[in-house]
Amino acid sequence: MAAKAIEVNNLTFSYPDTDEPVLKDINFSINHGEILGIIGPTGAGKSTLAMCVNGLVPQVINGEMEGTVKVNGSEVSESSVAKMSEDVGFVFQEPENQLSQMTIEEEVAFGMGNLGVPRDDMRVRITDALEQVGLTGFEKRSPLALSGGQQQRLAIAAVLAMRPSIMIMDEPTSMLDPKGKNEVYDVLKNLKDYGMTGIIIDHEVERIAAYCDKVLVLYEGEVQMFAPSEEVFTNIKKMHELTLNAPQVTEFLSSYNQAFGKDVKLSTTLEEAVDNFESVCK
Amino acid sequence: MNSLYMPKDSLIHSLDPRTKMLFVVFVVASSFILNDPALQLVFLVALFPLVVMAKVVKPYLISIQFLLLFAVLIMTVHGIYNPIGVTPVFEIFGGLTFKYESMVYASVMSFRILVIGTAAVLFVMTTHPSDMASALVKWKVPHSFAFILLSTFQIIPIIAREAKIVMEAQQARCLDVKGSLIQRVKNLVPMFAPLFIITFMKVHQLSYVLECRAFSRKGEKTSLRETKIGSLDYTFLLGMLGFLAFEIYLKLFMMGSLQLTTDALLTYSLFGTWIVFGFMIIKFVVKQFQGKIGGAN
Numbered sequence: 001m002a003a004k005a006i007e008v009n010n011l012t013f014s015y016p017d018t019d020e021p022v023l024k025d026i027n028f029s030i031n032h033g034e035i036l037g038i039i040g041p042t043g044a045g046k047s048t049l050a051m052c053v054n055g056l057v058p059q060v061i062n063g064e065m066e067g068t069v070k071v072n073g074s075e076v077s078e079s080s081v082a083k084m085s086e087d088v089g090f091v092f093q094e095p096e097n098q099l100s101q102m103t104i105e106e107e108v109a110f111g112m113g114n115l116g117v118p119r120d121d122m123r124v125r126i127t128d129a130l131e132q133v134g135l136t137g138f139e140k141r142s143p144l145a146l147s148g149g150q151q152q153r154l155a156i157a158a159v160l161a162m163r164p165s166i167m168i169m170d171e172p173t174s175m176l177d178p179k180g181k182n183e184v185y186d187v188l189k190n191l192k193d194y195g196m197t198g199i200i201i202d203h204e205v206e207r208i209a210a211y212c213d214k215v216l217v218l219y220e221g222e223v224q225m226f227a228p229s230e231e232v233f234t235n236i237k238k239m240h241e242l243t244l245n246a247p248q249v250t251e252f253l254s255s256y257n258q259a260f261g262k263d264v265k266l267s268t269t270l271e272e273a274v275d276n277f278e279s280v281c282k
Numbered sequence: 283m284n285s286l287y288m289p290k291d292s293l294i295h296s297l298d299p300r301t302k303m304l305f306v307v308f309v310v311a312s313s314f315i316l317n318d319p320a321l322q323l324v325f326l327v328a329l330f331p332l333v334v335m336a337k338v339v340k341p342y343l344i345s346i347q348f349l350l351l352f353a354v355l356i357m358t359v360h361g362i363y364n365p366i367g368v369t370p371v372f373e374i375f376g377g378l379t380f381k382y383e384s385m386v387y388a389s390v391m392s393f394r395i396l397v398i399g400t401a402a403v404l405f406v407m408t409t410h411p412s413d414m415a416s417a418l419v420k421w422k423v424p425h426s427f428a429f430i431l432l433s434t435f436q437i438i439p440i441i442a443r444e445a446k447i448v449m450e451a452q453q454a455r456c457l458d459v460k461g462s463l464i465q466r467v468k469n470l471v472p473m474f475a476p477l478f479i480i481t482f483m484k485v486h487q488l489s490y491v492l493e494c495r496a497f498s499r500k501g502e503k504t505s506l507r508e509t510k511i512g513s514l515d516y517t518f519l520l521g522m523l524g525f526l527a528f529e530i531y532l533k534l535f536m537m538g539s540l541q542l543t544t545d546a547l548l549t550y551s552l553f554g555t556w557i558v559f560g561f562m563i564i565k566f567v568v569k570q571f572q573g574k575i576g577g578a579n
Contacts, residue, residue, distance in 0.1 A: 060493055082499035090494040096440065097487040100433050102412055109506035111495035116502045126506075144439060158495065 003073025004029045005166055005197040006036075006053055011067035013048060013057060022048050024221040026067070030214060032165075035188065035198040037212035037229065039205065041243055044218040046201045050168050053199065054088040055081045071166065086115060089159035091169040095151035099143040104135065104154060107143050111162040122161075129161040133187050149180025156187055166197045173202060185211055206247045209233050209268040217242060234266040249273040286345070286406045293514065294336035294408045299417035301515040302405045308522045309401035315529045319389035320542030322397060323551065329400050338407045342400070347562060349399040353392035354559045357552050360388035371545050385548040392555075411435050416505040425503060433488075441481055448476045 007029040014021035022045045030036050038046050051057040055076045058065045069076040071087055092098055101107040108126045117125065130136050133153035138146070143154055152172055159167065169188070173181040185207050191198050192211075202208055208215060208229065215232040217225040219242045225232045233239065233246040236254045245251060246268070253266050253273055264280045267273040289295075294302075309329070316322050333342045361367075367381025374380070415428040452472050453459055459469060492498075 054494065056490060056493065060490060080498070081493045082496045085494050085496040085499070090491075092487065092491060094487065097484050098491045100429075100436055100488060100492070102410070102432070102435065106412055106506055113504045113506065114496040114499050116504050119504060119506065119508065122504070122506055144436075162495070 002032075003070070005032045005034070005072060006030050006199070007068075007070040007073075008049075008052070009068045009070075011049075011052060011065070011069060013045075013052065013063055013065045015063045020221075021064075022221050023052070026223055028216055028223060028226050030197060030199075032197055033192070033195050034213045035192055035200065035211060037208035037215045038199060038201045038218060039203065039208060039215060039244060040218035040224075043220075045221045046218050047170050049218065050090075050170050050199060050201055052076070053166075053168060054090050055079065055084045056090070082114070085111070085162065085164070087164055087166060089162060089164035089167045091152070091155050091159055091167070091172050093171040093174055095148055095155055095175060096144075098155040098158075099151060102142065103139065104130070104141055104143055104146075105139040107154060108158045108161045111158055115162060125161045125163070129157040132160055132190055133157040134183065147180070149176045149183050152176060152180065153183055153187065156184070164196075166199070167191055168199045170201050171203070172200070173204060173207075181207065205233065205245060209247045209250075217244065230268055233268045236266070253277065286341075286403075287410055288338050288341060288407045289410075290337045290408075292336050292408070294332060294404065296514065297408075297518060298509050298511045298515045299409045299414045300421065300509070300511065301518055302409055303414075303417070304519065305522060306398075306401045306405050308526060310398055312526065312529055313394045313397045315526075315533055317390050318543055319386055319393060319551070320547055321532070322390060322393035323547075326393060326397050326400065329397065329404075333400065333404060336404060336408050338404070341407060342403055345403050346396065346399060349395055350555060350558060350562075352395055354555045356392045356395075357385070357388045357555055360391070361385045361552065364388065371549060380549075380552070382545065382548070385552065386543060389548055389551060410507065412505075412507050413509050416507055417509045419503070419505070420509065426497075429492075429497075437481075437485075440484065441477070444480050444484075445473070445477055448480070449473060452476075 008026055011023055011026040012021050013023040026049060028036075038049065040046050048057055051061065052065070052069050053071065053076065057063060059077075059081055065077075071084070076084060099107055101110050105126050108129055109122050112122050112125060126139070127136070130139065133156055135150060135153060135157060138150075143151060146154060152175070156167075156169070156172070169184075173184050176184065181204065188198060188200060188211055200208070200212065212229050214227065215225070215229040216223060217232060217239075224242055225235065225238065233250050236246050236250065239246050246254070249270055250266050250268050250273070253264050253276070256262060256277075257264055257266075262280055265276045267276055312325060313322065316325055333339055361380040361384050362378045364381075364384035364387055366387060367384030369382040370379045371382050371385060372380055411432055415432045418428045418431070419425055449459065452469075457469055457472055458465055461469075
């Protein structure tokens with residue numbers, strides 16, 4: 001059997017000077033080409049979990065870690081973050097903090113330069129990456145002159161150009177307006193078409209439901225649910241227990257069922273929900 | 283663009299950053315070798331064609347104004363008060379006498395500032411910061427040091443914006459920014475404490491980002507921008523070497539017979555700086571006045 005893209009076994013992690021671990025006995029794995037959405041309330045340990053996958057935790061951000069994290073079959077702890085970046089790309093929350101170069105093309109080229117990609121190859125990859133995120137024609141501008149959504153897409157392009165096989169995005173849309181959010185999720189959809197594996201942390205359940213294959217619900221450092229997104233979001237009772245919400249259509253169908261004693265099949269997509277609803281009303 | 287770099291198409295721009303760095307070193311060395319006001323003035327004038335060639339005359343003149351302020355101050359104060367002076371040259375109102383030796387001393391110092399300033403401005407305005415960084419790396423300067431230089435350009439506008447946000451936030455919490463001077467100085471603490479913390483947090487985050495972009499990876503690194511030393515650079519370097527040799531020759535063998543520095547030259551250069559300075563003040567006053575009466579723009 002081929003190695004899984006990401007495999008996490010019995011992962012427990014605690015930050016220094018804290019009594020309780022921030023991650024408790026986490027187990028999950030995802031296959032190549034799958035997109036995983038991680039949801040959970042603030043402080044549940046979502047970012048820490050994501051940073052375990054590329055080795056930032058515990059190599060750069062110190063703490064006590066138990067258990068194993070494997071990426072493409074090899075142990076993360078046996079390699080450095082810089083080495084891991086060839087396989088795992090990481091996009092952070094704040095767009096502005098991720099930019100360090102004078103122009104957009106140099107920003108995209110920065111990561112590649114560190115990997116030692118030859119110049120001719122760089123040009124091709126820059127054009128490619130900027131096209132994927134819809135920033136073609138901006139090459140010579142300053143990254144600081146872009147809007148928040150564009151900056152975040154630039155950060156994504158900079159990671160894409162390094163051609164990792166796994167892409168992790170830690171709340172990439174929280175600073176963005178609805179249009180900016182859509183732009184980021186469209187990129188995520190493209191990743192899937194390219195066969196890349198992705199992890200996205202976000203509070204946007206609608207979009208998570210629409211774009212992710214699997215969803216992992218984290219609550220106080222524990223995995224509460226890990227299943228295909230449809231299955232997670234239709235378990236509304238459990239979602240509410242964890243102070244989370246399902247997408248609005250699912251919430252609507254669930255409330256309707258409760259109020260009128262009906263049994264409409266819950267769904268996370270608008271089209272399917274309409275169909276289900278109609279079939280009962282007839 | 284956040285740096286002073288002026289993207290133009292010129293011979294000077296197309297020189298390798300390393301050549302230009304050597305040029306700055308050459309100018310600094312020359313300004314010390316030629317410690318004679320007249321020769322330095324000639325050197326300063328000789329540098330001007332390079333500025334014209336680089337097509338940065340206007341921004342150059344604007345930035346050199348500030349150095350001129352120093353020159354005026356040094357030439358006036360030293361000319362009158364420097365104790366090394368014995369031979370009086372001329373007297374202005376109130377019995378203040380400019381003396382020959384002190385004027386020589388002051389002129390050498392201020393021309394040196396102008397000459398070095400010219401070279402530095404020329405370098406900064408014609409060299410893309412990224413090119414400078416990659417040229418430094420080629421000189422075996424550690425990659426992280428080159429990155430620090432480069433990221434400084436990037437972080438200044440970000441800090442400036444954060445400073446504005448902090449100031450507005452503190453004003454919203456009743457921080458008095460329009461009070462007396464003492465009050466305002468006191469208020470620097472609630473301004474700068476958060477600003478420092480924010481900046482440190484940002485830099486911290488950036489360090490994670492860099493780590494994720496393979497910054498500390500061992501092995502060969504490549505750069506998008508190419509810097510290469512070509513025939514033009516060699517010509518330029520040869521020219522500099524030739525000039526340096528000439529300077530040393532001049533210094534060693536000709537200084538006895540060559541005496542260009544005269545009272546008139548010193549006096550005129552002093553008056554020259556005063557006049558330019560006067561123009562600057564007039565311009566400033568006019569601008570202020572225009573602002574007051576709400577004139578154009």
